Amino acid sequence: MLDSYAPAVSTHTVDGTPGATPASSVVIDCRINNMYYGNFRALRDTHLAIERGSITAFIGPSGCGKSSALRCLNRMNDLVRGFRLEGQVTFLGRDIYGAKVDPVAVRRYVGMVFQQPNPFATSIYNNVAFGLRLNRFRGSIAERVEKALRGAALWDEVKDKLHTSGLALSGGQQQRLCIARAIATEPDVLLMDEPCSALDPIATRRIEELMVELRARYTIAIVTHNLQQAKRVADRTAFMYVDTSAGGRTGYLVEFGQTQQVFDDPRHAHTQAYIRGEFS
Amino acid sequence: MTTKVVEMSAVAEGVDLRHLEMSLRSPRTFISAALSAVAIGASILACIPLLSVLTMLAYRGGARLSWEALTSTPPAALAAGGGFGNALVGTLTMVAIATLLSVPCGVMAAAYLAFVGPESPTSAVVRFTAKVLTGLPSVLAGVFAYAAVVLTTGGFSAPAGGVALAVLMLPTVLLTAEEAIKMVPARMKEAAVGMGATQAQVLFRVVLPTAMPGILTGVMLAVARAAGETAPLIFTALFSNYWLFDLGRLNLMKPTASLAVLIYNFSAAPFANQVSLAWAASLVLVVMVLGFNIAGQFLSRNRHHR
Numbered sequence: 001m002l003d004s005y006a007p008a009v010s011t012h013t014v015d016g017t018p019g020a021t022p023a024s025s026v027v028i029d030c031r032i033n034n035m036y037y038g039n040f041r042a043l044r045d046t047h048l049a050i051e052r053g054s055i056t057a058f059i060g061p062s063g064c065g066k067s068s069a070l071r072c073l074n075r076m077n078d079l080v081r082g083f084r085l086e087g088q089v090t091f092l093g094r095d096i097y098g099a100k101v102d103p104v105a106v107r108r109y110v111g112m113v114f115q116q117p118n119p120f121a122t123s124i125y126n127n128v129a130f131g132l133r134l135n136r137f138r139g140s141i142a143e144r145v146e147k148a149l150r151g152a153a154l155w156d157e158v159k160d161k162l163h164t165s166g167l168a169l170s171g172g173q174q175q176r177l178c179i180a181r182a183i184a185t186e187p188d189v190l191l192m193d194e195p196c197s198a199l200d201p202i203a204t205r206r207i208e209e210l211m212v213e214l215r216a217r218y219t220i221a222i223v224t225h226n227l228q229q230a231k232r233v234a235d236r237t238a239f240m241y242v243d244t245s246a247g248g249r250t251g252y253l254v255e256f257g258q259t260q261q262v263f264d265d266p267r268h269a270h271t272q273a274y275i276r277g278e279f280s
Numbered sequence: 281m282t283t284k285v286v287e288m289s290a291v292a293e294g295v296d297l298r299h300l301e302m303s304l305r306s307p308r309t310f311i312s313a314a315l316s317a318v319a320i321g322a323s324i325l326a327c328i329p330l331l332s333v334l335t336m337l338a339y340r341g342g343a344r345l346s347w348e349a350l351t352s353t354p355p356a357a358l359a360a361g362g363g364f365g366n367a368l369v370g371t372l373t374m375v376a377i378a379t380l381l382s383v384p385c386g387v388m389a390a391a392y393l394a395f396v397g398p399e400s401p402t403s404a405v406v407r408f409t410a411k412v413l414t415g416l417p418s419v420l421a422g423v424f425a426y427a428a429v430v431l432t433t434g435g436f437s438a439p440a441g442g443v444a445l446a447v448l449m450l451p452t453v454l455l456t457a458e459e460a461i462k463m464v465p466a467r468m469k470e471a472a473v474g475m476g477a478t479q480a481q482v483l484f485r486v487v488l489p490t491a492m493p494g495i496l497t498g499v500m501l502a503v504a505r506a507a508g509e510t511a512p513l514i515f516t517a518l519f520s521n522y523w524l525f526d527l528g529r530l531n532l533m534k535p536t537a538s539l540a541v542l543i544y545n546f547s548a549a550p551f552a553n554q555v556s557l558a559w560a561a562s563l564v565l566v567v568m569v570l571g572f573n574i575a576g577q578f579l580s581r582n583r584h585h586r
Contacts, residue, residue: 076474108476118467121490130485131475181475 025052027189027219028073028110029090035068038082041246042068046253048238050189055211055220057234057259059227061274064240065251066223070191073221074110075103092188108135111187115194117174119166119181124149124158127166127177131185144184152180153210172203179210183218190214192222196229208233227275230259237262239271334566341563344556350564354521354542355553362553364561366523367537370438371565373524374517374538375507377442378449383499386453387488390495393454394461395487396479407458413451421447422512430516438524438536441517445509449502456498460491493580500576504569510540519545539565 028050035043043065050056050073058066068077075096077083089096096106108131119127128145137144145162149155154176158169166177175195182190192211196204204226211220211233224230230237238256242249255262255271266272304310348363355362389410393403425444430436464487472486488495518535519542525531539561546558 074474076470079470079473104476104478106476107474111476112474114467114470114474116467118465118471120468120471120486130472134475134477134481134485178471181471185475 026050027052027092028221029088030069030073031088031090032069032072032085033087035065035072035077035086036082036084037080041248041250043072044243044250044252046240046251048253048256050219050221051236052219053215054235055215055222055233057230057237058221058223058240059225059230059237059274060240060251060254061242062225063249063251064242066240067193068251069240069253070193070221070223073189073191074107074112076107076112078103108185109187110189110191111182111185113175113178113182113190113192113195116198117171117178119169119174119177121165121167123163124166124169124177125162128180128184130181135185137185148180148184149177151183151214152176153206153213154180170203172199172206175199175203175207176210179207179214183214187218189219189221192220194223194225197225204229227263231263234259239266239268239274241270241274337559337563337566340556341559341561344560345563349557349560353523354537354546354557357549357551357554360553362557364537364539364542364557364564366520367539367542367561368564369524370441370517370520370537371507371539371568373438373532374441374445374513374536375503377439378445378506379499379503381442381446382449382453382502386450387457387495390454390457390461391483391488394458395483406454410451410454413447414455416448416451417511418448418509419511419515421445422515425512426515433533435533436516436518436535438517438532438534441513441536441538444512444516445506448509448512449506452502452505453495453498456501457491457495460494460498461487463494464490496579497576500572500579504572504576507569507572508540508565510544513538513541514544517541539568 026049030046030048030050032043032046034041035046046065046069048056058070060066071077072085072089073091077085085097091106091110095101096103111131120130125145128148129141132141132144146155146159149158154173157173158177166174169177175198179190179195196207199207208229211222214220215235222230222234236257237259239254239262240251241254242251244250255266255268257267262271263275266275302309304313346363348361349365350363350368351365352361352363353366354364389406393407397403421444424447425440429440429443433440468486468490469482472482477485517538520535520537522537524536543558543561543565546554546561549555549558
């Protein structure tokens with residue numbers, strides 16, 4: 001029964017979102033109509049707006065296209081062969097899939113933290129300075145490295161060993177190093193693709209605290225498998241589900257709203273079932 | 281709780297514990313022990329050639345090794361003393377030329393094969409060519425360089441020798457560098473792309489630095505192989521009894537001595553002095569090759585890899 005075709009969800013777009021704020025605060029407006037990897041339709045009808053200074057969580061069962069949707073937002077999917085998008089993703093009003101847009105430039109404004117901590121095989125300092133050097137940053141790199149490490153709540157743990165390998169840190173520290181690396185260039189948006197799934201509960205808690213601190217300066221979108229995590233940190237939550245009616249496995253956005261509303265008063269039967277833990 | 285222990289020991293009593301004892305009368309144990317013995321014996325046998333060569337070199341070469349041998353030019357027939365300093369310099373020069381030619385070319389080609397266009401038809405052709413070239417008899421590299429460099433430049437020279445050695449080094453450098461580059465975790469490349477790095481920036485700032493220890497190991501192995509080659513040098517650099525520096529000037533465009541060719545020439549000479557010099561030169565060459573190999577092993581342990 002859960003696999004049956006869900007009614008159109010297009011009412012839950014920017015304007016239909018409960019508590020929608022004026023359009024000026026929208027940083028990324030995602031209007032994915034269809035997204036393909038080759039002949040495989042991975043996503044359909046995923047329309048949502050990510051607002052400045054907020055944390056937006058993507059939740060849903062495995063294979064529902066949460067990560068695919070997130071990776072559309074900074075053109076990481078361009079690396080996947082056969083990727084094709086029908087629809088539009090705008091960043092501060094500009095279509096990032098426009099013909100003249102350089103995907104490399106997009107990624108400098110919309111940074112990313114990955115599922116597995118992935119520091120480079122170099123020192124902690126060089127890891128954080130990486131993005132600054134890419135952009136030929138003119139100011140004091142050391143200052144910005146310290147600022148980013150403080151921002152990622154890692155400075156006190158590593159200030160005496162900045163020139164040791166980033167790979168020698170623990171998993172949780174590595175992930176905070178990756179966050180420091182991502183925020184060193186001060187991007188507008190930080191996309192986080194299940195940033196805590198490889199971490200233990202204590203490290204997870206620290207990353208969550210960090211996200212809440214970072215919200216003031218960075219707009220954050222996070223994919224998570226952990227419903228409690230979404231509940232703890234996200235301002236708004238997008239619930240995605242898989243549609244198998246057409247034979248494939250196509251993900252789509254079921255419901256998008258304030259986190260509290262999505263968890264306490266879900267509008268859709270699928271959302272309700274997922275949040276109650278009836279399936280995952 | 282005590283009842284449980286009693287129950288368990290009762291079960292243990294039911295088992296025939298004699299089977300726990302190791303006995304060579306059991307066929308499986310016997311075969312296992314016999315095969316272990318064969319493996320140990322074979323590995324000892326494998327060490328015999330290397331160890332006997334090293335012992336012989338240390339014994340016969342060590343006797344003749346001296347500061348004079350390392351710093352003088354070869355003696356004339358029937359003359360006493362002399363050395364192979366010019367051959368040592370010649371070998372190092374030609375290996376350096378070969379490294380300068382083959383490493384940039386090989387590493388960049390490997391970057392293309394492993395990173396830029398791994399699936400492209402060009403890559404398939406280059407990879408196949410490199411694998412075939414790995415098995416190229418070294419004498420053919422010599423003949424090739426003879427036709428390509430010696431005949432066109434008008435004589436035997438150190439650069440001609442360098443070209444021949446570069447042809448031999450190229451496939452090793454290329455294929456080991458490709459493997460090293462492929463070993464760079466995909467998530468590191470993804471991280472760099474996610475930071476807004478262009479493809480060139482990902483290559484030069486993340487992929488090559490991370491793969492560098494592996495690349496250098498391959499380079500060292502190739503250098504070690506090239507240093508010991510004789511056949512290609514006979515066709516290209518020939519031999520010389522003189523230094524590359526002449527009257528204070530470096531002149532590479534003339535026949536150049538090398539340790540390998542000196543050993544080849546002197547070991548068959550009818551003079552005891554020359555034969556003993558060949559032993560000493562062999563020892564120096566082996567120590568040099570061993571040095572490159574150890575350097576390669578050392579470099580593969582990068583401080584940023586745990």
